[in-house]
Amino acid sequence: MKFATFNTNSIRARLSSILDWVKRENPDILCLQETKVQDQDFPVTTFETAGYHATFKGEKSYNGVAIISKHPLDHIRFNLYNTEEEAARFISARICDIPVINAYVPQGFAPGTEKFEYKLRWLRDLLGYIGNNYDPGYPLLVAGDFNVALEPIDVFDPEQLRGEVGFHPDEQAIMRELLDWGFVDIFRKHKPEGGYYTFWDYRIPNALKRKMGWRIDYILATAPLAAKSTDVWVDTEARMRERPSDHTFLIAEFDLDF
DNA sequence: ATGGTCGGCAACCGA
Numbered sequence: 001m002k003f004a005t006f007n008t009n010s011i012r013a014r015l016s017s018i019l020d021w022v023k024r025e026n027p028d029i030l031c032l033q034e035t036k037v038q039d040q041d042f043p044v045t046t047f048e049t050a051g052y053h054a055t056f057k058g059e060k061s062y063n064g065v066a067i068i069s070k071h072p073l074d075h076i077r078f079n080l081y082n083t084e085e086e087a088a089r090f091i092s093a094r095i096c097d098i099p100v101i102n103a104y105v106p107q108g109f110a111p112g113t114e115k116f117e118y119k120l121r122w123l124r125d126l127l128g129y130i131g132n133n134y135d136p137g138y139p140l141l142v143a144g145d146f147n148v149a150l151e152p153i154d155v156f157d158p159e160q161l162r163g164e165v166g167f168h169p170d171e172q173a174i175m176r177e178l179l180d181w182g183f184v185d186i187f188r189k190h191k192p193e194g195g196y197y198t199f200w201d202y203r204i205p206n207a208l209k210r211k212m213g214w215r216i217d218y219i220l221a222t223a224p225l226a227a228k229s230t231d232v233w234v235d236t237e238a239r240m241r242e243r244p245s246d247h248t249f250l251i252a253e254f255d256l257d258f
Numbered sequence: 259a260t261g262g263t264c265g266g267c268a269a270c271c272g273a
Contacts, residue, residue: 009264009273010264010265010266012265012266013264013265013266030262034265034273036265036266040271060267061265061266061267061271061272062265062266062271062273063272063273107272107273109272109273115272147273201263201273202263202264202273203264203273205262205263243264244264244273245264246263246264254267
C-alpha cells in the first residue's frame with residue numbers, strides 16, 4: 001500500500017502536475033493540503049477519471065484538505081470541532097478499514113502572536129481529538145502539513161531558527177505529546193539521519209539548491225501499522241518542476257494488501 | 259543588474 005501526502009499550494013494551479021505524478025506513482029491514498037478551492041470547484045471528476053475516489057473540504061482562498069483514494073472512503077468527517085465556521089484544515093475517512101486523518105496545521109506566523117496561539121490550540125485540540133476517539137493499539141494513519149520541525153536535524157540551520165515559528169519549543173512540545181500518545185514518525189523510522197526536508201520557503205532564493213529546507217510534513221502511524229512500513233521517501237525529483245510547490249510529496253510504503 | 263516568491267483574487271493576506 002502506497003501512501004502519500006502533499007501540500008499543493010493551490011490544487012488548481014498544479015492539477016496537471018499532480019495528476020501526472022499520481023499516474024506515474026500510482027499511490028493508493030494521497031492526502032492533500034492547501035487546495036485553496038471551494039467544494040463546488042474541486043476537480044473531482046479529474047480524479048475519478050484517473051480511477052480515484054475523492055473527499056474534500058475547502059473554502060475560498062485559504063486552506064482546504066482532500067483525501068484521494070483508489071479504494072472507497074467511508075466514515076468521512078470534515079471537522080475537528082463540532083462547529084460550522086472552522087477553517088478547512090481537517091478531514092478524516094476510513095479506507096479499507098484503516099482510519100486516516102489528514103491535517104493542515106495553522107502556520108502560526110510568529111511566536112507571541114494570536115496566530116501562534118491559534119496554532120498551539122489547534123495542535124492541542126487535534127491531540128485531544130485523537131486521544132478521545134482512537135486507541136494507539138489499533139491501526140491509525142495521520143498525515144499532513146504540521147508546520148513544525150521537531151529536531152535540529154529537521155531544519156537547515158537549527159541554531160538560527162530555534163525559537164522561530166515552525167521550530168519553537170512550544171510547538172515541538174505538543175508534537176512530541178502527539179507522538180508519545182502512540183505514533184511512529186514513519187520517515188524517522190526509515191531515515192534516522194538528518195538532512196531530508198519536505199518544505200523550502202519560496203522567499204529564500206534557490207532554497208532547494210542551497211538545501212535550506214524544513215521537514216514539517218509527516219506520515220504518522222500507530223504501532224500495528226508502523227510495524228508494516230517498508231520504505232519512505234521525499235520525492236524531490238518530481239517537485240513540480242514547471243510549477244514548484246514550496247512542499248514536496250512525502251511517500252510511505254506499507255506491507256498491506258490493498 | 260539597479261530586481262530577486264507564490265496563489266488567490268482583486269488590495270492585500272497568508273504562507
